[in-house]
Amino acid sequence: MAKQDKYTRELATEEILLAKRDKGLTFDEIAEAIGRHPVWVASAIMGQATMNAEEVYALVKLLDLNPSITTVLQDFPMKGSLExxxxxxxxxxxxxxxxxxxxxxxxxxxxxxxxDGIMSAIDFTMDIDKEEDPAGDRVVVTMNGKFLPYKKW
Incomplete structure (x- = not known):
């Protein structure tokens, strides 16, 4: 795929994922280079979080991306990627x-x-781990969100 001069979120994600695959990198390795949690980095790459300039330039350098990709990665995304x-x-x-x-x-x-309230998806973290098990490896998903009580007025 030829590098673009202007990017949509979708094109940026596609180019980043191709570069990730071509370089044989994991989200853990990219996160270490950027200085963020691997799940957050994956979310940003998938277009669901906003990177700051330092984070986006570290990503561009690591994956050898066209610097013009930086603008769209710093834009506020439209949250919710599923139809x-x-x-x-x-x-x-x-x-x-x-x-x-x-x-x-x-x-x-x-x-x-x-x-009576909700768990925040804004003040929120998530870990995704692998637990080895002789009967078949297990997926461990830990969601940690601030409790927000409903307000009475």
């Missing part, structure tokens, strides 16, 4: 299925422990 329909990708569908099956349970337990 309105149920995801068909099997991995994404399983998260949808988890919410369908356990969503009301999660809500009930959270509200029993904290009261």
């Amino acid at each position: 309105d329909r149920i995801p068909v990708d099997p991995l994404l569908y399983r998260f949808h299925e988890i919410l369908q099956v356990y969503g009301t349970t999660m809500k009930a337990v959270i509200q029993e422990k904290f009261g």
Whole structure:
């Protein structure tokens, strides 16, 4: 793919992922070079977070990207990358299925422990780990969000 002079978020993501693949780098390795958490870096690369100038220039240098890509990576993104329909990708569908099956349970337990409110997706971190298991490796997803109580007025 020829390097662009102007980028959309989608084109920037595509070029970054191709360069990541071509250089054989992981999100962990890119995150180390940028100085951020690997899940946050993956989110920024996928167009869901805004990089600052220092972060974006480290990415450009590491992946040997066209410097004109820096502008779009510093723009405020449109949050939410999935379409309105149920995801068909099997991995994404399983998260949808988890919410369908356990969503009301999660809500009930959270509200029993904290009261009437929500978990922030703004003041939020997430870790994704691999747990080795002889019966088959396990995916461990830890979401950590600030509790925000509903306000009475």
